[in-house]
Amino acid sequence: MSIDITEFYQTFFEEAEELLSDMEQQLLQIDPSDPDSEQLNAIFRAAHSIKGGAGTFGFTVLQETTHLFENLLDKARHHELTLDPTIIDIFLETKDMLSDQLNAYRQQTEPDSATYERICNTLKALAEEKGQGEGAAATTTAQTAAAGPAASGAMVIRIAGVAADNATSLAEELALFGTVLEQQHANDVLTVQLETATGEDDIRAVLCFVVDDDQITFESAAAAPSESAVVAPAAEEAEQKALEKDDATPPPAVDAAAVPAEPAKAAAPAAKKAASAASSENASLRVSIEKIDQIINLVGELVITQSMLEQGTADFDPVTHGSLLSGMNQLQRNARDLQEAVMSIRMMPMDVVFNRFPRLVRDLAGKLGKQVELETVGKSTELDKGLIERIVDPLTHLVRNSLDHGIETPDRRLAAGKPAAGRLTLSASHQGGNILIEISDDGAGLNRDRILGKARENGLAVSDAMSDDDVWQLIFAPGFSTAEQVTDLSGRGVGMDVVKRNIAQMGGHVDILSRPGQGTTTRIVLPLTLAILDGMSVRVGEEVYILPLGAIKESMQVKPEDISTVTGSDRVLHVRGEYLPLVELYRVFDIPEAQQDVTKGIVMIVQSEGRSFALQVDQLIGQHQVVVKNLETNYRRVPGISAATILGDGSVALILDIPALSRAPQDREGSHTGNHRSAATLH
Amino acid sequence: MEASAIEKGQLEGEGHEFLVFRLGAEEYGIDILSVQEIRGYEGVTRIANAPSFIKGVTNLRGVIVPIVDLRLKFALGNADYTAQTVVIVLNIGHRVVGVVVDGVSDVLALTGEQIKPAPEFGSTLSTHYLMGLGSLDDRMLILVDIEKLMTSEEMALIDKAA
Numbered sequence: 018m019s020i021d022i023t024e025f026y027q028t029f030f031e032e033a034e035e036l037l038s039d040m041e042q043q044l045l046q047i048d049p050s051d052p053d054s055e056q057l058n059a060i061f062r063a064a065h066s067i068k069g070g071a072g073t074f075g076f077t078v079l080q081e082t083t084h085l086f087e088n089l090l091d092k093a094r095h096h097e098l099t100l101d102p103t104i105i106d107i108f109l110e111t112k113d114m115l116s117d118q119l120n121a122y123r124q125q126t127e128p129d130s131a132t133y134e135r136i137c138n139t140l141k142a143l144a145e146e147k148g149q150g151e152g153a154a155a156t157t158t159a160q161t162a163a164a165g166p167a168a169s170g171a172m173v174i175r176i177a178g179v180a181a182d183n184a185t186s187l188a189e190e191l192a193l194f195g196t197v198l199e200q201q202h203a204n205d206v207l208t209v210q211l212e213t214a215t216g217e218d219d220i221r222a223v224l225c226f227v228v229d230d231d232q233i234t235f236e237s238a239a240a241a242p243s244e245s246a247v248v249a250p251a252a253e254e255a256e257q258k259a260l261e262k263d264d265a266t267p268p269p270a271v272d273a274a275a276v277p278a279e280p281a282k283a284a285a286p287a288a289k290k291a292a293s294a295a296s297s298e299n300a301s302l303r304v305s306i307e308k309i310d311q312i313i314n315l316v317g318e319l320v321i322t323q324s325m326l327e328q329g330t331a332d333f334d335p336v337t338h339g340s341l342l343s344g345m346n347q348l349q350r351n352a353r354d355l356q357e358a359v360m361s362i363r364m365m366p367m368d369v370v371f372n373r374f375p376r377l378v379r380d381l382a383g384k385l386g387k388q389v390e391l392e393t394v395g396k397s398t399e400l401d402k403g404l405i406e407r408i409v410d411p412l413t414h415l416v417r418n419s420l421d422h423g424i425e426t427p428d429r430r431l432a433a434g435k436p437a438a439g440r441l442t443l444s445a446s447h448q449g450g451n452i453l454i455e456i457s458d459d460g461a462g463l464n465r466d467r468i469l470g471k472a473r474e475n476g477l478a479v480s481d482a483m484s485d486d487d488v489w490q491l492i493f494a495p496g497f498s499t500a501e502q503v504t505d506l507s508g509r510g511v512g513m514d515v516v517k518r519n520i521a522q523m524g525g526h527v528d529i530l531s532r533p534g535q536g537t538t539t540r541i542v543l544p545l546t547l548a549i550l551d552g553m554s555v556r557v558g559e560e561v562y563i564l565p566l567g568a569i570k571e572s573m574q575v576k577p578e579d580i581s582t583v584t585g586s587d588r589v590l591h592v593r594g595e596y597l598p599l600v601e602l603y604r605v606f607d608i609p610e611a612q613q614d615v616t617k618g619i620v621m622i623v624q625s626e627g628r629s630f631a632l633q634v635d636q637l638i639g640q641h642q643v644v645v646k647n648l649e650t651n652y653r654r655v656p657g658i659s660a661a662t663i664l665g666d667g668s669v670a671l672i673l674d675i676p677a678l679s680r681a682p683q684d685r686e687g688s689h690t691g692n693h694r695s696a697a698t699l700h
Numbered sequence: 701m702e703a704s705a706i707e708k709g710q711l712e713g714e715g716h717e718f719l720v721f722r723l724g725a726e727e728y729g730i731d732i733l734s735v736q737e738i739r740g741y742e743g744v745t746r747i748a749n750a751p752s753f754i755k756g757v758t759n760l761r762g763v764i765v766p767i768v769d770l771r772l773k774f775a776l777g778n779a780d781y782t783a784q785t786v787v788i789v790l791n792i793g794h795r796v797v798g799v800v801v802d803g804v805s806d807v808l809a810l811t812g813e814q815i816k817p818a819p820e821f822g823s824t825l826s827t828h829y830l831m832g833l834g835s836l837d838d839r840m841l842i843l844v845d846i847e848k849l850m851t852s853e854e855m856a857l858i859d860k861a862a
Contacts, residue, residue: 318762560746606748651796652757652766653859655747661757661764669745669757669764 029070030123031303036063037119038372041112045375049100057094060108064090067115078128079118085140086111092144107143109376111136175234176207306402309362313548316352316359317644317663323352324665360546364399367445367454370409371396374416374443381420388427388437389420394444400452401546404523408454408543411516415456415539416441418513423460423537433534435459451525452545457538463489463531489529493517523547524567552643552662552672555621555634557602558611561670562634563643563662568675570622570629572637577616590620590631597622600678601633605657611635625675632678645672716815718834720806720841721788724776728801729808729834729841734790738804741767741785751856758798760789766857769800773855792847797857799846808841810834815843 040063043056068083086108092098114136121128199210330338330345371393382389400408424430424439431437444455465488472479472491479491495514520527525543544550544567552563579591580599588599599620603611612618612635621632643662648655648671659674718729744756744767753772757764767787771779779800787798818830829849834841851858 314762321762608748646762646764648757648764649859651764652747652857656749658747661745663759663762663764667759668743669759671745671747 026074026123029074030119033067033070033119034116036067037112037116039063041109041376042372044105044108044112045379047100047105049102049105052093052100054094057090061087061090061094074122076118076122078130078133079115079122082111082115082118082133082136082140085137085144086115089140089144104143107139111140172210172235174209176209177234309359313359313363316356320352320356320644321663321665321667323348325667328665360548361399363402363546363548365402365405366396367398367400367405367452368396369405370412371443371445373409374412377413377416378420378441381417385420386426387420387424387439389424389439389441392440392442394442395446398445398447398452399545400445400543401548403547404543407519407523408541411519411541412443412454412456414513414516416443419456419458419460419537419539423458423462425461429461447545448542452543454541454543455538456541457536459536462533462535462537463492463529464533468492485531486528489531492529493527548645550643550645550662550672551640553621553640554638554664554670555602555619556636556638557606557634558608560606560608561638561664561668562602563641563670563672564621564623564632565659565672565675566640568623568625570624572619572621575616575620580615588615592622592631595629597629597631599631599633602673603633603635605678623675623679625679628679630679643670643672717807717809718841718843719788719804720808721786721801721804723771723774723802726776727805727839727841729810729843730788730790730846732807734792734846736789736791736796739787739789739798740783741781741787741800754856755800760796760798763796765789765796765798767798767800768850768855768857771800771802790846790850792850795850795858797850808834808836810836810841810843818842 040060043060043063047053047056047060064083064087068080068087071077071080071083089098089108093100093104098104114132117132118128199208201208327345327349330341333342335342374393375391378389378391419441424441425433425435427437430439440459442455442457444457446453465485468488468491469479469481469483472494475494477491477494479488493513493516517527520541520543523543524547525541528540528542529537530540531537550563551566553566553569554561554563573592575590580588581591581596582588588601589596590599599615601613601615602608603613615633618633618635619637621634621637622629623632643664645660646662648658648661655671657674657677658671659677660672661669662672664670717732719732719735720727720729722728739760742758744758746756747754747766750756753769755767755769757766759765769779770776781800784803785800786802786804787800788804789796789798814836815832815834818827818832820827829845829852831843831845834843849855
């Protein structure tokens with residue numbers, strides 16, 4: 018073969034994965050008692066495209082499974098098979114199987130044959146039981162055979178822009194569909210007359226992994242019975258409909274095609290098919306994350322260079338250097354815009370996260386014998402990709418908790434005067450520079466007494482006078498679980514502390530609001546991105562450090578009488594009735610030539626992990642947005658420092674790790690690994 | 701000096717090429733393949749509570765790179781910093797680190813027979829980090845396994861867990 022078909026594997030895997038996730042969405046939305054034919058068509062087409070691709074690449078197991086699946090779907094959309102919830106369950110299971118098979122092929126292994134046989138038998142049984150005697154057709158192993166009675170037709174396929182050496186292998190590919198009556202290759206156009214029972218769509222679906230859709234044209238061979246009653250009159254009808262819709266209201270239909278994840282729009286699947294692979298390629302571009310990070314790095318450099326230039330030209334006389342200075346202004350604007358635009362590439366909609374929950378909720382609710390309606394709000398809210406990936410696990414845990422402990426069984430709900438079906442809402446929204454994610458249920462709410470009881474059992478210091486908020490925070494303690502019995506879903510107490518820790522690592526925090534009998538809301542607040550930080554730069558001696566702005570409560574100059582000592586060396590600052598430990602940055606970091614007299618410097622009141630303390634610095638410089646650079650890429654973790662950044666003059670400034678600084682001074686001394694200088698910091 | 705190095709490399713056929721630098725009066729050689737670039741010493745930000753030979757970190761085109769002064773590490777020469785101070789930027793196992801030396805003098809190719817095993821010395825530079833002693837005419841080059849040295853625990857450049 019002169020075309021190295023493995024090149025297209027990746028494309029196929031990615032497309033097939035998208036098709037499968039679309040399929041799942043559709044399956045979850047379908048109403049078994051009154052299936053929407055557009056949805057059935059969309060599911061059918063997804064299965065069909067995967068089958069076509071799998072055939073081309075020789076993924077036999079995947080191909081045959083999708084084939085059986087497709088037959089059933091075809092019957093369903095022709096109303097030969099009546100859907101019911103059990104069948105939907107089987108379909109969903111099949112979809113999972115297909116995902117597994119796809120992953121197996123991706124890892125270049127053969128899929129597990131036992132599960133394959135099991136699912137095939139289930140599907141066959143279903144076909145025999147429900148279909149009218151057509152089950153036998155399902156057992157054919159014929160390559161991409163068409164479903165139902167095969168009416169062979171001849172057609173002429175022209176593929177433009179094919180080099181001579183590729184033509185032969187393409188023709189070989191086409192020969193898999195039927196008998197090649199005639200083939201010729203001239204002026205880079207391959208013309209094949211093919212006698213086949215396969216429809217145009219199928220051939221297109223297979224070829225679209227190899228050549229662009231618009232390179233292919235089909236013609237019915239004049240003599241032959243025109244192409245196939247087989248290929249789904251419904252599909253054509255649907256396409257026709259989509260086209261009509263296209264004509265009537267072109268812009269929305271095109272939009273719908275560009276957003277394949279919006280299956281609710283009836284026109285979307287059909288229009289998508291009509292636009293085929295071409296539109297999805299135009300709508301988005303797959304780029305590796307390293308490339309994007311590289312661009313982000315370079316743009317960061319550009320912005321730094323720009324501010325260096327700006328500093329260099331600041332003293333220039335505007336009269337003699339007018340054009341240079343206006344150019345500098347323009348450069349500044351452009352550089353900022355560019356940085357913003359580049360940062361937005363990393364942003365992804367919350368949709369990506371929320372999409373996995375309908376299935377999870379459905380399965381869990383089924384297992385627990387509960388009825389749950391899931392609602393998602395703010396799917397288009399965007400969040401940094403790095404955070405999106407890390408928020409999935411904590412969210413999954415919280416959703417499981419809500420289902421397991423929050424929402425009650427239908428009879429209990431009815432007894433409490435609530436509707437039988439519980440409501441679980443996932444929402445995401447922007448709030449200033451943060452994103453707010455809420456998981457709320459209308460279940461039983463947290464049980465204050467039980468939490469307090471459990472806390473006492475675990476030896477935590479609690480009192481009955483604690484506020485509700487403080488009580489709810491207890492469930493984040495390690496090893497804490499109030500479930501009456503441990504289920505395989507939750508209740509082992511390994512969860513909430515991990516959730517809290519993960520979210521804290523992302524620079525966010527979690528709060529719980531709960532009312533007995535009315536439900537629980539968990540709110541997660543996260544920064545929009547990890548790559549940029551709002552910081553305050555401070556000077557100590559000759560050195561500049563960055564404090565995360567979010568940690569700063571206030572800054573002040575202190576009077577000598579506000580300072581007291583504890584055990585002679587540790588000092589505390591008296592602020593409005595509170596005594597805060599005073600951390601002298603020059604002492605912690607052993608900074609020479611720093612202002613040692615606290616009354617002549619500035620004190621920043623900072624807060625972290627619920628604790629406040631006072632941080633002594635020499636001077637505030639200003640507020641900046643800084644690009645966070647990992648210090649550990651080339652060096653090691655430094656106690657008291659979370660990361661580094663590059664300032665406008667090209668020099669490196671270190672970003673303070675407020676939580677680490679807030680820990681007791683003896684901890685800090687203990688964590689010094691470089692012992693050459695730590696003697697000087699002992700007091 | 702680069703021309704001579706290339707010439708020599710070609711003459712010797714196989715054999716390692718070494719970047720030769722001075723620390724005090726001594727000449728050291730490191731594998732040229734681990735050298736990324738050579739630049740001046742500037743804009744180093746001190747890191748608190750690090751060993752004294754770790755001068756701090758600098759910005760190398762957007763990458764934060766630690767700078768180590770080998771003169772301080774081996775207690776050789778005067779550790780003063782002028783416009784002529786040279787930093788050899790090394791690329792070792794996906795990490796970038798800068799090394800301050802007194803001066804870079806040459807790139808030399810040595811064959812296997814020109815490299816003699818190192819005798820046992822005192823403790824400043826353990827033979828563990830030496831590839832041997834290179835002899836070229838009447839010069840002696842101390843050939844350092846720079847990768848082993850830079851990733852060693854005593855350089856304190858990498859977290860122990862890493």
